[in-house]
Amino acid sequence: MEQFGEETKVPVLVTGGAGYIGSHAVLALQDRGWPVAVIDSLVTGFRWAVPDGVPFYKGDIADTELLARIFAEQGTQAILHFAGSIIVPESVSDPLKYYENNTAKSRDLIAAAVSGGVRHMIFSSTATVYGEPGLEPLAEDRPLLPVNPYGMSKLMTERILADCSQAYDLNHCVLRYFNVAGADPDARSGQSSVGATHLIKVAVEAALGKRGAVGVFGDDYPTPDGTGVRDYIHVSDLADAHVLALEALISEPERSLTMNVGYGRGFSVLEVLDAVDKVVGQPVPRVMEARRAGDVPSLVSDNSRIMATLPWQPRHADLAGIIGDALQWEKRLTGLRNSTEG
Numbered sequence: 001m002e003q004f005g006e007e008t009k010v011p012v013l014v015t016g017g018a019g020y021i022g023s024h025a026v027l028a029l030q031d032r033g034w035p036v037a038v039i040d041s042l043v044t045g046f047r048w049a050v051p052d053g054v055p056f057y058k059g060d061i062a063d064t065e066l067l068a069r070i071f072a073e074q075g076t077q078a079i080l081h082f083a084g085s086i087i088v089p090e091s092v093s094d095p096l097k098y099y100e101n102n103t104a105k106s107r108d109l110i111a112a113a114v115s116g117g118v119r120h121m122i123f124s125s126t127a128t129v130y131g132e133p134g135l136e137p138l139a140e141d142r143p144l145l146p147v148n149p150y151g152m153s154k155l156m157t158e159r160i161l162a163d164c165s166q167a168y169d170l171n172h173c174v175l176r177y178f179n180v181a182g183a184d185p186d187a188r189s190g191q192s193s194v195g196a197t198h199l200i201k202v203a204v205e206a207a208l209g210k211r212g213a214v215g216v217f218g219d220d221y222p223t224p225d226g227t228g229v230r231d232y233i234h235v236s237d238l239a240d241a242h243v244l245a246l247e248a249l250i251s252e253p254e255r256s257l258t259m260n261v262g263y264g265r266g267f268s269v270l271e272v273l274d275a276v277d278k279v280v281g282q283p284v285p286r287v288m289e290a291r292r293a294g295d296v297p298s299l300v301s302d303n304s305r306i307m308a309t310l311p312w313q314p315r316h317a318d319l320a321g322i323i324g325d326a327l328q329w330e331k332r333l334t335g336l337r338n339s340t341e342g
């Protein structure tokens, strides 16, 4: 990745930096010499996931007094906003939690940023904003019809940001992630959440005997082998995309961006599980189950916009590599769990 000039590396605040994706963004920024600080309530994150030497503030993104203090102490000029609630079925049973934590509190964070003179914000959105698509790759300009409160809570924040960039001195980048997986190749961080439901995380847990067979949720979808197809993206490539998006925002303060982040290719559940078997070197038990409520047949990105806009060159797109990094982290996590309370 090209080096951005040292003089233009502004102080960055990462919300949710103790979580899975946020901690990888902190590493990506730190590796490239950006001044970075973290705010996280630790509701699902882990203090140990924030690297040594990174200023850490335990608190809520809606705590405007705390934010004002952080901005003053750190000289914050940009925010990477990862903090949020992420479980789709929970958003259906408890939508108010999602509209509060993902929408209302994001609004408060944006308001604090505007009044604190923060100039740039990058927001974690999701392919879930596209709703129930067909099998074709999804481009950013297709209709946005989220079918669950999680997706809607994210779309509403996208809209708040768009309106605020029109009105105030703040430009922003919405990144719509496809299926995030894998872990830092040097095993400095990874997905640590307890009771995760993501396919690759579940499969590597099963491979290590941390849970039983992997359920395959439906084999009667209109896909080549009948199982769900997803565009799995390595978390470190995703983190790199954030750094490049930040550079783009700083270079062109009048411009805001909305971009998919995916590789533009899909793998079925069975293809993923076959790849896990190969990486592990033995079959991981699997069992066919009924469809999971709310799942769509296919989510694959059209990534032509990000490829044309940023000098993003994915380095970890290989599925076996993604699985290998997830497996390596899962082994390390066992040791961490035994040595810390989190």
Ligand SMILES: NC(=O)c1ccc[n+]([C@@H]2O[C@H](COP(=O)([O-])OP(=O)(O)OC[C@H]3O[C@@H](n4cnc5c(N)ncnc54)[C@H](O)[C@@H]3O)[C@@H](O)[C@H]2O)c1
Pocket: 015, 016, 017, 018, 019, 020, 021, 022, 039, 040, 041, 042, 043, 044, 045, 046, 059, 060, 061, 062, 081, 082, 083, 084, 085, 086, 101, 105, 124, 125, 126, 127, 177, 178, 179, 180, 193
């Ligand atoms: N994991 C995925 O596949 C995926 C896909 C698309 C989008 N996203 C988005 O990426 C972001 C990060 O997701 P993740 O997978 O790293 O989840 P995560 O749960 O590991 O990280 C979220 C972090 O935010 C913190 N947090 C939550 N609410 C907070 C609040 N009100 N104030 C301060 N801190 C708070 C949590 O403690 C946690 O550390 C989320 O916004 C999520 O919606 C994730």
Ligand SMILES: O=c1ccn([C@@H]2O[C@H](COP(=O)(O)OP(=O)(O)O[C@H]3O[C@H](CO)[C@H](O)[C@H](O)[C@H]3O)[C@@H](O)[C@H]2O)c(=O)[nH]1
Pocket: 086, 088, 126, 127, 128, 177, 178, 179, 180, 197, 198, 199, 200, 202, 214, 215, 216, 217, 218, 227, 228, 229, 230, 269, 292, 295, 299
């Ligand atoms: O144990 C499992 C887990 C998943 N699956 C299947 O594997 C595929 C991927 O499921 P994940 O749970 O790993 O991910 P989702 O596609 O459901 O959703 C994830 O990616 C989305 C973006 O594409 C959203 O961001 C969402 O928040 C995030 O959880 C789906 O076909 C699902 O049915 C199984 O068969 N068994």
